[in-house]
Amino acid sequence: MTAVDPLSYSDTKLRGILSTVRTIAMVGASTNASRPSYHVMEYLQGRGYRVIPVNPGTAGKVLLGELVYPSLHDIPDKIDMVDVFRASETVGPVVDDAIAIGARVIWMQLGVRNDEAAVKGEAAGLDVIMDRCPKIELGRLGNGA
Template identity: 65%
Template sequence: MSAVLDKIDHDHYDDDYIRGILRQVNVIAMVGASANWNRPSYFAMKYLQQKGYRVIPVNPKEAGNEILGEKAYASLSEIPVKIDMVDCFRASDAIPPIADEAIRIGAKVLWMQLGVRHDEAAKKAEAAGLKVVMNRCPKIEFGRLSREIGWMGVNTRVINSRKQNRI
């Protein structure tokens, strides 16, 4: 493992690390995406789409159906386009095979949602060249880093003339 990878503290991410990931990513595969409008994955998918990301749902129960205008797939390897980031809405014990598949398809980032952490899968993904984020939500991080939401998770109601773009 390189010295750069050894410096990643998976308990406290530097804002530049998160910002860099969110800037480099265009296509996100969301493993565990739900068609149910009141599930966290649905909110996150819709938000990220509104911010300009293409989010492709991965859910075997929904394979072939559409979620928020995107065809759902049963696995990462079935997706016919290049995936930049794999966003995991699955339990921690389900992460190792997802990480293996993310490596196989050539993803750049493995992102585990709030409450999801698997250190061994993270080490394996990093050794394969992927950036890894654990126990964070890209929706929340995007909102926080773009100043769209404050630390308390509420809209700051700040009005400015800056052109809104991706962070």
């Protein structure tokens, strides 16, 4: 895969991921209610997911009922999916951390694409989705996702 290759994920793959994950760590979650990550977190919680915010700048605060952690390594619970709201060039270390904590999925938000990190994640057995939003995909796929 190269950065110019279009990204295509089957509905079956997306449904499979979204129907099996339960706990999501959101890297780059914002306590600012006008930021997209805030709305995505709120939506996912409303759909029954537990979303744990990760942001070193707001660690220790409570966001939408969940404690904000400074890093993935600090979360005491098992994480199924890591949802990344960070710049594409910063995703490599996030993937390394996701592998280290035993996450099953790396999901990079709209506009976030790092092919090198994706290859590394896939080689470690993770499902990798790039340049997609789980909120949008859940809405598009319907209630059965």
